[in-house]
Amino acid sequence: MKPERLVGIVSYGGYIPIYRVKTSEIARMWGRDGETLQTEEVAVAAMDEDSVTMAVEAARYALKRAKINPKEIGAIYVGSESKPYAVKSSGTIVAEAIGASPNITAADFEFACKGGTEALQTCIGLIASGMIKYGLAIGVDTGQAAPSDELEYTVGCGGAAFLVGPKTDETVAYFEASTSYVTDTPDFWRRAERPYPSHARRFTGEPAYFRHIVNATKNLMAELGYKPEDFDYAVFHQPNLKFPLKAGLMLGFTRKQLEHGLLIPSLGNAYAGSALLGLVAVLDVAKPGQRILLASYGSGSGSDAFSIVVQNNPYRGNPIPFISQMLKRKKYIDYAQYVKHRGKIVF
């Protein structure tokens, strides 16, 4: 899918909460001490944080960098699978908190971990068609996992916001194309009114994650006539450490192209925030002229792939922290505090 008019990233912001729990601490709780775990630690939202507050933090960082009037934003879309309200759009709260209300369209997107990239595609379409000037696409989650489930060793919290608009000489980067691949594949789901997701364990691999990411990426490269070596960086959704590395190697990418956007060992899987935070980490270090491949994955299942060309380095003299700095700013909590933070004890 190529837009008729090019759309760029005007600004972006990533947010990672400061609390961490070591996965060795989770293993201690469930009698799995000493096992080799793929993730060192995971980011945990504070008691008073949820996907809406983290969306606002990421959006505010994006706006501080952009220096545009929030009233010029025409659309706000929030992709998440941890909405605090089942009925009431998170987008309304974000819009009010950043001063973009009321002449705006807003909605929440749901497609497991790829809600944020759908938001991005929708904004690109609205901007390329001239319907809006700027759009704000957010992917954010407080990752949910049942106590003692193997997911508990990988789920994290965080999100990223992308302010997109027409490509200009000032935009940070621009989108060349995006391709999606969607099928009905029940690998991971959460029924309404259940607090934790269910998953089909091994089935989450080949027919689900790999098939969708590989096909979306291959189709994107075919559409643009690119090979893996045409990209400087590749960022894939990160449910664990093995999957993105294996998908990258299956497609012909090298570990060097993958490592900058690979945040899972110190962040965990922030669901709809996962691939987008990886993109933020890459944009933090990328240089003008470099090309980035981004491919999200949402269970159920689908993948959205993007080819992004970096135009400018936006950060000189900016007070907003890099992802690398946010990952270092941390406070450790134990498993008891973790369950309190994540609402796993109910009172």
Added chain:
Amino acid sequence: MLSAPRYWREIRYRYRLIGSRCLKCGKIYFPRRLVCAVCGSRKLEDYKLSEKGKIKTFTVIRRSPPLGYEKNVPYVVAVVELEDGVNVLSQIVDVSPEEVKIGMPVELTFRKVRENGKEGIIEYGFKFRPIFE
């Protein structure tokens, strides 16, 4: 607990830290006022407060928190002196009570303030956190 309409009327002020400024004498208020307490003027405009400040004084709430704050204890409440000189009463987050100090630089953050049970609205608003070094 606030009713949904009462919460709604205050949303923009609580979300974005907007107070009011007297057009006659320049005094800034937060929460906003409709009449200036200094000169009595009724001509006040919305004023966006500074998002950074320092902790002027603080206390740690450990027992008997107000209704809706039970899960947060222990938590820190401080008077924050903003860069524009206005004092704001706020919870301080991302810091343990032992780490808080008078003079600590803090910045605006957006958090859940209170949940009205499992079925009511979620009240969001401003809090402050230590500035990222």
